Amino acid sequence: METVTIQSLSKTYTGGKEALKQLSLSLSAGEVFGFLGPNGAGKTTTVKLLTGVLTPSGGSCEILGVNPHTQPEKAHLLSGIVTEHAQMYNNLTGIENLLFYATAFGLKQKEGEQRGELLLRELDLMEAKDRKLATYSTGMRQRLSLARALLHRPKVLFLDEPTSGLDPESAQNVNQMIQNLARKEGVTIFLCTHQLRYAQEICTRYGLIEQGSLLASGTMEELRAQVFTTKTLCVCASAVPDGLNFIKRGANEFEVNIRDKKEIPGLVRKIVEAGEDIYSVNLMEPSLEDIYFALTTGRKEDRGI
Numbered sequence: 001m002e003t004v005t006i007q008s009l010s011k012t013y014t015g016g017k018e019a020l021k022q023l024s025l026s027l028s029a030g031e032v033f034g035f036l037g038p039n040g041a042g043k044t045t046t047v048k049l050l051t052g053v054l055t056p057s058g059g060s061c062e063i064l065g066v067n068p069h070t071q072p073e074k075a076h077l078l079s080g081i082v083t084e085h086a087q088m089y090n091n092l093t094g095i096e097n098l099l100f101y102a103t104a105f106g107l108k109q110k111e112g113e114q115r116g117e118l119l120l121r122e123l124d125l126m127e128a129k130d131r132k133l134a135t136y137s138t139g140m141r142q143r144l145s146l147a148r149a150l151l152h153r154p155k156v157l158f159l160d161e162p163t164s165g166l167d168p169e170s171a172q173n174v175n176q177m178i179q180n181l182a183r184k185e186g187v188t189i190f191l192c193t194h195q196l197r198y199a200q201e202i203c204t205r206y207g208l209i210e211q212g213s214l215l216a217s218g219t220m221e222e223l224r225a226q227v228f229t230t231k232t233l234c235v236c237a238s239a240v241p242d243g244l245n246f247i248k249r250g251a252n253e254f255e256v257n258i259r260d261k262k263e264i265p266g267l268v269r270k271i272v273e274a275g276e277d278i279y280s281v282n283l284m285e286p287s288l289e290d291i292y293f294a295l296t297t298g299r300k301e302d303r304g305i
C-alpha cells in the first residue's frame with residue numbers, strides 16, 4: 001500500500017532559493033526509507049512540505065491520499081514527526097508532556113495514560129516519568145520526543161537524525177523500535193540523516209538528494225547496480241594462475257573485478273585446478289558510503305568542480 005506520494009514537488013523560498021526541485025517518490029507501508037544528503041540538500045524542506053508546515057511552489061504530495069497542505073489536521077493524525085530540536089514543556093514532567101499531547105491528538109484520558117506509559121517503558125524512560133523535562137538529558141528528550149510522535153499510532157513517521165544525541169545503548173534501543181514499527185506494524189519510516197553507516201543498518205530503501213535534486217533512489221542492490229558495474233573479489237591463496245586478471249595486493253592476497261557473482265565458482269575452480277590452496281574468498285560489495293560519494297563526486301565532475 002502506498003503511504004507517501006510525492007510528485008514533481010518543488011519549493012523556492014522567498015528570496016529565490018530553490019531548495020527542492022521536482023522531487024518524485026513513492027513509499028509503501030513498512031518501508032524504512034533513508035533520505036540522505038549533505039547539509040542544505042533539501043531534506044528538512046521536504047519533511048516540512050510533507051507535514052504541511054510549508055506550502056509547495058510546484059507539484060504535490062500526499063500522506064495516504066491526504067494533502068498535508070490543504071488538510072493539515074487530517075495529515076497530522078496520520079503522521080508523527082521527531083526533529084532534532086523538539087519543542088516540549090520544560091516545567092511539565094515526562095508523563096505530563098505526553099498526556100498534554102495525547103489530548104491534543106484526541107486520545108481519551110485513560111487511553112493517553114496507557115499509551116504514554118507503554119511508550120515510556122519501551123523507551124526506557126519509566127524511571128524519569130515524574131521528573132520535570134528541564135532535568136532530562138538531550139538523549140532523554142529525544143526519546144520522549146519519539147514517544148510523543150508515536151502516541152496516536154501514526155502510519156508514517158518522519159525522523160530527523162533520531163539517534164544523534166543518544167548513547168550507543170539507547171541508539172540501539174531506538175533503532176530496534178523503529179525497525180519493529182516498520183516490520184510488525186507496517187509504519188512507513190522517513191528517516192533524514194547524514195550518517196550513512198547508521199542508515200545502512202536500518203533502512204530498506206534510500207533516496208540520495210543534493211542541491212534540491214534527487215540523484216538516485218532504490219534498495220542497496222538497486223543503487224549498487226546503478227552506480228557500480230563491477231564488484232571486487234578478494235582471494236587469499238598460495239598463488240593464482242596467470243591470465244585471470246588478478247592484481248596482487250599482499251603476500252597471499254589477490255583482487256579481481258567481476259561483473260556477476262556467477263563468475264566466482266569458475267575462478268575458484270581454475271585456482272584449485274592450478275594446484276594452489278585457497279584460504280578465503282570475499283566479495284566486496286560497495287557500501288552506502290561508496291555509492292554516495294561516487295554519485296556526489298560524479299555530479300561535481302559534471303559541473304566541472
Ligand SMILES: Nc1ncnc2c1ncn2[C@@H]1O[C@H](COP(=O)(O)OP(=O)(O)OP(=O)(O)O)[C@@H](O)[C@H]1O
Binds near residue numbers: 014019040041043
Ligand atoms: N526559510 C528559508 N528561507 C530561505 N532559504 C532557506 C530556508 N530554509 C532553508 N533554506 C535553504 O534551503 C536549502 C535547503 O535547506 P534544508 O534545511 O531543507 O536542507 P537539509 O538537507 O535539511 O540540511 P541539514 O542536513 O543541514 O539539515 C538550504 O540552502 C537552506 O539554506
